Amino acid sequence: MSIWDTLFGRAPGYDPTDVPEFNFGRYTDAYKSPANYAAWDKSLLAFEKGDYVESCEAFMAYLLDEREGNVKWKTEGGKLYFEFYQGSKRVTGFADDEQLRATARVAHLDANNADLLHRLTSMNYELKYSRFAIDDDGCLAIVFDTPVNDASPHKLYHALKEMALRADKQDDLLLEEFGDYLSPTEITHLQELSAEDKTRKLDFLRRRIQYVIDYLGQGKLNPEEQPGAVAYLLLDLVYRLDYLLIPEGHTMEALERMHRMYFAREDDQPVTYKNIRLLRELQHLLRRAPESFAEELYAGKSTFGITLPANHDRLVSLIDNELPNMDWYQDNGYVEVASGIPGYIVGYALFNYAVPPPDRSLLQLYYRVCEDEYFRELGFKQQFLDRDGRPARRAIRAAITDIISQHTDAYPRLRPALSQLSFDNLMDFGRSYLLMLRELDLSKP
Structure with missing residues (x-):
């Protein structure tokens, strides 16, 4: 930082180096490489020829994410x-020549x-391809098997995705609810976050939830007359926590x-009632024991995503x-709600969709700017807000x-209109x- 930046409270220029290794947001398998697509075609062709083991091997190459x-x-x-x-x-x-069988151990019984x-047993009725079972070592597992001549790439993708996502989700939930009867298994591949980073994430969760609760408690919004405004604030918070904490x-x-x-x-409940339920859930998260939350923070590799592929038009x-809903809230002095609407849009898109890579990177940059303090606590050195809390023009551009x-x-036609950006305040x-994002041209020649 130069002496002039220090004197005038400006953020320093942009430096993309020395970035901590943190992942944010939900994993997506929508970003396949040309090698992945070639492996898919090879798997299809081998299956049609009756070379079933070769087809399965090529399918594994399709799933491979080298990153x-x-x-x-x-x-x-x-x-x-x-x-x-x-x-x-x-x-x-x-x-082999007869069958394909896959197993994911969930916990030890x-x-x-x-x-x-x-x-x-109830969850087995919900599964289309796989099933819960107990293996020879006394482990609760999810199993999928099929005759190899029925193991087409299309079937394998949906079946393995079902069992993998269900196993990943249910292990923590079942261990928390039935901890007296289950114990963890096969977790040595996980990367544990440091105690300091876990504390920072817990502090962020509590700080953000408490901020929204305090704002709603001030009485500036009438929850009966303005349920949409309350919903924007709560959903923005939900998606923000999901993306930034993982x-x-x-x-x-x-x-x-x-x-x-x-x-x-199918739920015909009014928005006011839904807001009450959202607030209760968030208050429950606020009251949870720190050690319970800390156990849910770890880094692991993934193969399947749950977000839906979506193009720029979505x-x-x-x-x-x-x-456009920002206008009324801004004109009537509800700055927090007006500011929450862009956050809701960004969060909703990242929570639900696997948008094109440029969109994803730019949406994450929005969070980098708005949550500058949190990212800097995690060790990111780049500053995107100046001393007065205004977006830092040079660094953001x-x-x-x-x-x-x-x-x-x-995407050779990407030319963002940087001159349209306003840096007066976060809203x-x-x-x-x-x-600016809306006007991007992500078409390909």
């Missing part, structure tokens, strides 16, 4: 052995419990449950539908330019930033 190092396989004596990772779980299996076994287990399920509850189409539609340069080869910045 994650998530899949391993080898062939011995005409038999394929494979393993891949999904969060906290490892899926292992084999394919230390003692039988009628409620637990009933829960597992929790597992109870917290992840609670955030997903809040989203499902609010947007349930993001444009979301912006067009929601951003340079960061956008850097993101565009990373995607120019794939105006949020509006202008999303309008």
Whole structure:
């Protein structure tokens, strides 16, 4: 930082180096490489020719994400052995001339419990391809098997995705509820976060939830007359916590449950009642024991994503539908609500969709700016807000330019209108930033 930056309270220029190794947001497998697509075609062709083991081997190459190092396989004596990772779980299996079988151990069954076994039986009815079972080592596992001549790439993708996602989600939930009867298994591949980083994430969760609760408690908003405003604040918070904390287990399920509850189409409940339920869930997260939350914070590799692939037009539609709602709240002095609408748009898009890579990077940059303090607590040195809390013009413009340069080869028509950005305050910045994103040309020649 220069002496002039210090004297005038300005943020320093952009420096993309020395960035801590943190992942944010939900993993997506929508960003496949040309090698992945070639492996898919090879798998299809081999299956049609009846070379089933070769088809399965090529399918593993399709799943491989070299950035994650998530899949391993080898062939011995005409038999394929494979393993891949999904969060906290490892899926292992084999394919030979007769069958393909895959297993994901969820937890070790230390003692039988009628409620637990009933829960597992009920969940089996929800599964289309796989099933819960108890293996020879007394481990609760999810198993998928099929005749190899029926193991088409399409079937394998949906079946392995089902079992991997269910195993990754249920291990933490079942261990929390039935901890007296279950114990963890096969978790040595997980990367533990430091105690300091866990504390920082817990502090962020509590700080953000308490801020919204305090604002709603001030009485500036009438929850009966302005339920939409309350919903914007609460949903912005839900998506922000999900993306920036990446929790597992109870917290992840609670955030997903809040989203499902609010947007349930068959639920004819008024928005006011839904807001009350959202607030209760958030208050419950606020009261949870720190050690319970800390156990849900770890880093792991993934193979399948749950977000839906979406093109740039989907993001444009979301912006067009929601951003104009800022006007009334801004004109009537509800700055917090007006500022929350861009946050809601960004969070909703990242929570639900696998948007194109340039969109994803630019949406994350929005969080980098708005949550500058949190990122700096995690060790990110780049400052995106100046001393007065205003967006830092030079750093943000340079960061956008850097993101565009990373995607120019794939999207040569990317030319963001940086001159449209407003840096007066976070509210105006949020509006202008999303309008800039809206106008991006992600078409390919």
